[in-house]
Amino acid sequence: MSLSQQETINLKVPHELQASTSLDFSFRDVSYTVGKGKNVKTILHKMSGAFKSGQLTAILGPSGAGKTSLMNILAGLKTSGIDGHVEVNGETRELKTFRKQSVYITQQDHLLQDLTVYEYMMSAAHLKLGNQFSDKEKKSETKLVMKTLGLINSKHTRISCLSGGECKRLSIGVELFNNPSILFLDEPTSGLDSSSSMQCVTLLREIARSGRTVVATIHQPSSRLLDHFDQLYIVASGSCIYQGPVESLVPYLKTVNLNCPSYHNPADFVMDVASGEYGDVLHQLRSIVKNGRLIYNQDSPSGSLALPSSEVDELKEDLKRDNDKKKPNKKNRPVYAVPFHTQVSVLLNRTWRTIWREKMLTKVRFLTHVIFAVFFGLMFGSVGNDAALILNNAGMLFFNLMFIVFTAAMPTVVTFPLERKVLAREHLNNWYSLKAYYLAKTLADIPFQILFPTVYLVIIYIMTKQPLSMERFIMFLLIVIGISLVGQGIGLFFGAGFDIQEAVFLAPTMAIPLLIFAGFFIKLSAVPPYLNWITYVSFFRYGFEGSMLAIYYGRPPVDCFQPYCYFRSPSKLLEQFDMSQSSYLLCIAGLLFYFVALRFAGYFLLRFKLKSMR
Numbered sequence: 227m228s229l230s231q232q233e234t235i236n237l238k239v240p241h242e243l244q245a246s247t248s249l250d251f252s253f254r255d256v257s258y259t260v261g262k263g264k265n266v267k268t269i270l271h272k273m274s275g276a277f278k279s280g281q282l283t284a285i286l287g288p289s290g291a292g293k294t295s296l297m298n299i300l301a302g303l304k305t306s307g308i309d310g311h312v313e314v315n316g317e318t319r320e321l322k323t324f325r326k327q328s329v330y331i332t333q334q335d336h337l338l339q340d341l342t343v344y345e346y347m348m349s350a351a352h353l354k355l356g357n358q359f360s361d362k363e364k365k366s367e368t369k370l371v372m373k374t375l376g377l378i379n380s381k382h383t384r385i386s387c388l389s390g391g392e393c394k395r396l397s398i399g400v401e402l403f404n405n406p407s408i409l410f411l412d413e414p415t416s417g418l419d420s421s422s423s424m425q426c427v428t429l430l431r432e433i434a435r436s437g438r439t440v441v442a443t444i445h446q447p448s449s450r451l452l453d454h455f456d457q458l459y460i461v462a463s464g465s466c467i468y469q470g471p472v473e474s475l476v477p478y479l480k481t482v483n484l485n486c487p488s489y490h491n492p493a494d495f496v497m498d499v500a501s502g503e504y505g506d507v508l509h510q511l512r513s514i515v516k517n518g519r520l521i522y523n524q525d526s527p528s529g530s531l532a533l534p535s536s537e538v539d540e541l542k543e544d545l546k547r548d549n550d551k552k553k554p555n556k557k558n559r560p561v562y563a564v565p566f567h568t569q570v571s572v573l574l575n576r577t578w579r580t581i582w583r584e585k586m587l588t589k590v591r592f593l594t595h596v597i598f599a600v601f602f603g604l605m606f607g608s609v610g611n612d613a614a615l616i617l618n619n620a621g622m623l624f625f626n627l628m629f630i631v632f633t634a635a636m637p638t639v640v641t642f643p644l645e646r647k648v649l650a651r652e653h654l655n656n657w658y659s660l661k662a663y664y665l666a667k668t669l670a671d672i673p674f675q676i677l678f679p680t681v682y683l684v685i686i687y688i689m690t691k692q693p694l695s696m697e698r699f700i701m702f703l704l705i706v707i708g709i710s711l712v713g714q715g716i717g718l719f720f721g722a723g724f725d726i727q728e729a730v731f732l733a734p735t736m737a738i739p740l741l742i743f744a745g746f747f748i749k750l751s752a753v754p755p756y757l758n759w760i761t762y763v764s765f766f767r768y769g770f771e772g773s774m775l776a777i778y779y780g781r782p783p784v785d786c787f788q789p790y791c792y793f794r795s796p797s798k799l800l801e802q803f804d805m806s807q808s809s810y811l812l813c814i815a816g817l818l819f820y821f822v823a824l825r826f827a828g829y830f831l832l833r834f835k836l837k838s839m840r
């Protein structure tokens with residue numbers, strides 16, 4: 227439903243949401259090159275320009291002209307292959323400060339679909355407003371932003387049910403909490419109908435009027451939409467061919483004998499010009515505005531300098547200096563509004579809400595453990611206290627491990643792929659650190675990774691008549707929980723580094739070969755010496771040995787209901803499996819090592835993946 231049918235945006239940005247600092251933004255001789263050697267391609271050619279606070283600027287140009295590349299560079303997202311100089315309020319941009327002053331709103335609205343508008347807004351408020359604000363103040367600020375954006379009526383609507391326009395306004399709204407001075411938006415109107423596009427641009431203009439610098443790339447705006455922008459920056463083939471007010475565009479084009487027909491949308495006309503449909507005038511246009519150094523104004527057709535001339539010669543330091551500052555070092559780490567523990571607790575709360583909303587998956591996971599425990603219990607019967615069936619019991623102990631590992635790994639494998647784009651946007655806009663996110667995601671599932679295997683184990687332990695010793699049960703339980711947490715680690719690891727299809731394939735495929743080195747299918751002493759080290763790499767070995775030791779180590783002879791039972795003595799069974807000298811504590815340590823190592827590896831993989839997305 228379009229906004230006009232539902233509620234109206236409060237077009238005046240309230241005093242509380244006015245920008246605290248106004249920042250003018252300029253750049254000079256920005257070039258962008260990709261590829262190496264013969265494949266070098268220059269995408270942007272020494273472009274200059276300036277965006278002023280209080281103004282809404284549209285970056286316009288045909289597809290492939292370089293709009294997104296330019297904006298990514300200006301927003302500080304792209305850092306390699308760049309040359310040039312970027313300034314904020316006349317001073318060289320300092321990336322750490324700039325990242326706190328600006329936000330980047332991506333073309334697609336990557337939001338948490340299972341939360342309501344209010345819940346998502348509140349999580350943004352908690353993460354972005356800092357602890358100096360009380361909960362009451364955060365709530366009233368959230369209400370104010372929702373009112374300003376016309377989202378009050380959708381307060382309790384799940385994000386998955388919002389219209390495209392509402393999603394866009396929500397994406398903008400959540401970034402307004404920490405009062406950014408500069409907003410970059412990549413195609414904010416794409417996918418919206420004309421009325422929603424108009425509301426979105428009207429809102430952006432009002433945000434600009436509140437003292438902010440708002441820059442948006444835009445595709446084929448209608449002339450009505452175009453009129454809502456203050457400034458245009460037109461890109462063609464990686465160069466600037468116009469920079470100036472919207473109303474000066476037509477007179478500007480006239481200066482090179484390009485007459486926009488009456489009643490023709492100037493945006494469409496200039497797009498045709500930029501695409502080369504009116505001959506080779508691009509070079510001429512580019513030189514009139516000096517590739518963005520000049521802001522054209524019909525009242526002074528010679529244009530005004532985008533950058534003060536006195537500074538022009540001083541600004542010879544290139545972006546390398548800027549880039550050096552971008553290299554992560556202690557001094558340059560982004561500072562978040564709230565401390566690490568608050569980030570973790572807000573993210574945990576948010577994740578648990580999502581899990582609660584997706585109750586079906588949790589129920590399915592729980593029921594799977596109960597149903598299969600009962601089924602396996604029936605299938606194996608009383609193998610736990612019958613010496614004649616002792617090998618079956620060993621088989622059951624081994625089978626448990628496979629079941630627990632795969633039921634732990636498969637639901638977690640999708641954790642990161644499903645949310646990676648939300649993470650990229652929120653992390654980019656300094657909501658929280660990657661460490662806090664990773665920790666919250668890992669912790670959120672741990673209660674389930676403990677509860678489900680415990681329920682499974684209690685059922686199967688009783689049904690298969692394992693020894694009635696609390697000590698043995700707890701030892702066995704620790705192994706099962708350990709292997710479950712390792713399984714979770716495997717899911718997180720592959721999910722962190724790969725896309726969803728690859729991750730669901732790789733997680734089980736990479737784990738299966740390790741099964742053979744667990745000591746069940748082949749005796750550990752029979753493994754060829756040059757492959758023996760893999761048995762120490764196989765976490766299944768620690769799980770299997772640990773389970774066997776928990777059930778059989780130091781146990782008196784097992785009941786035998788037949789004339790002769792070869793494995794009546796548990797120590798004979800352990801010898802058979804080369805486990806008589808094994809240490810239970812070593813098995814726990816092995817699982818603990820895997821638990822920690824997989825989580826660290828997953829974190830670094832996620833960090834790498836996130837960087838490669840930029």
Ligand SMILES: Nc1ncnc2c1ncn2[C@@H]1O[C@H](COP(=O)(O)OP(=O)(O)OP(=O)(O)O)[C@@H](O)[C@H]1O
Nearest residue numbers: 260261267269287288289290291292293294295296
């Ligand atoms: N990493 C890269 N390697 C090779 N070419 C690239 C790379 N990044 C961008 N390009 C090319 O640079 C040009 C500009 O891309 P960019 O995405 O900035 O264009 P755009 O104006 O935003 O286009 P659109 O409106 O279609 O999104 C395109 O031709 C694109 O193929």
